[in-house]
Amino acid sequence: MKNRVFAAAATAVVVAGLVGAAGAPARAEVGRDVGSDRATVSCAGRTVDTAAKIHYRTETTIDAPLRTVWKLQTDVESWPSWQKPVLSSKRLDRGPLRPGSSFRWTTPVPETALNQATTLVVTSTVRQLRHQRCLRWDGPAIGAGLRIDEGVHVWTFTEIGGRVLVRTEETWRGDQVEQDVAFSTAALRAGLETWLTELKTRAERECDRPRR
Numbered sequence: 001m002k003n004r005v006f007a008a009a010a011t012a013v014v015v016a017g018l019v020g021a022a023g024a025p026a027r028a029e030v031g032r033d034v035g036s037d038r039a040t041v042s043c044a045g046r047t048v049d050t051a052a053k054i055h056y057r058t059e060t061t062i063d064a065p066l067r068t069v070w071k072l073q074t075d076v077e078s079w080p081s082w083q084k085p086v087l088s089s090k091r092l093d094r095g096p097l098r099p100g101s102s103f104r105w106t107t108p109v110p111e112t113a114l115n116q117a118t119t120l121v122v123t124s125t126v127r128q129l130r131h132q133r134c135l136r137w138d139g140p141a142i143g144a145g146l147r148i149d150e151g152v153h154v155w156t157f158t159e160i161g162g163r164v165l166v167r168t169e170e171t172w173r174g175d176q177v178e179q180d181v182a183f184s185t186a187a188l189r190a191g192l193e194t195w196l197t198e199l200k201t202r203a204e205r206e207c208d209r210p211r212r
Contacts, residue, residue: 043134
């Protein structure tokens with residue numbers, strides 16, 4: 001029964017991750033565990049949890065200035081304004097985002113036949129940050145019927161010919177999510193691809209460049 005409840009919750013997270021993709025630019029522009037550089041994404045020499053069973057990496061190119069992309073990504077309290085799956089996001093400290101900064105954000109888990117509707121609460125702490133270059137944070141995510149004991153998420157931002165190559169990689173650990181690695185990986189994949197799609201959409205809309 002425990003496995004069935006988790007499967008339902010994981011399915012709900014996949015649905016939540018895909019909600020924001022409706023009407024967005026073609027997701028084909030977001031790479032699926034591919035890229036010119038197959039090396040693990042890192043920030044200040046630190047990577048994701050390479051021993052974790054649940055792991056996904058992807059990337060996209062954004063036709064916008066680096067400063068625009070960086071501001072959108074690091075102004076975490078503004079996430080709900082451009083990420084449909086993010087209900088709320090609150091800094092737990094003040095000042096510019098920096099190593100040691102923490103923030104708490106939420107995303108919905110819809111009701112399914114096997115679990116009630118709930119809200120996944122994610123508490124993230126920045127561990128590494130290099131201005132306009134990379135970010136790395138970690139922390140748990142907890143909701144009714146679903147628990148991720150530790151997620152580690154790394155982002156890099158590389159300016160190439162006036163565009164920005166954004167790479168992201170994330171891992172999850174936890175007894176519950178590891179009960180069904182395939183389901184968990186599908187949930188992680190949906191969330192990361194939606195995040196990149198919406199970051200790309202908002203950044204390109206803000207700078208109002210012609211689409212290529």
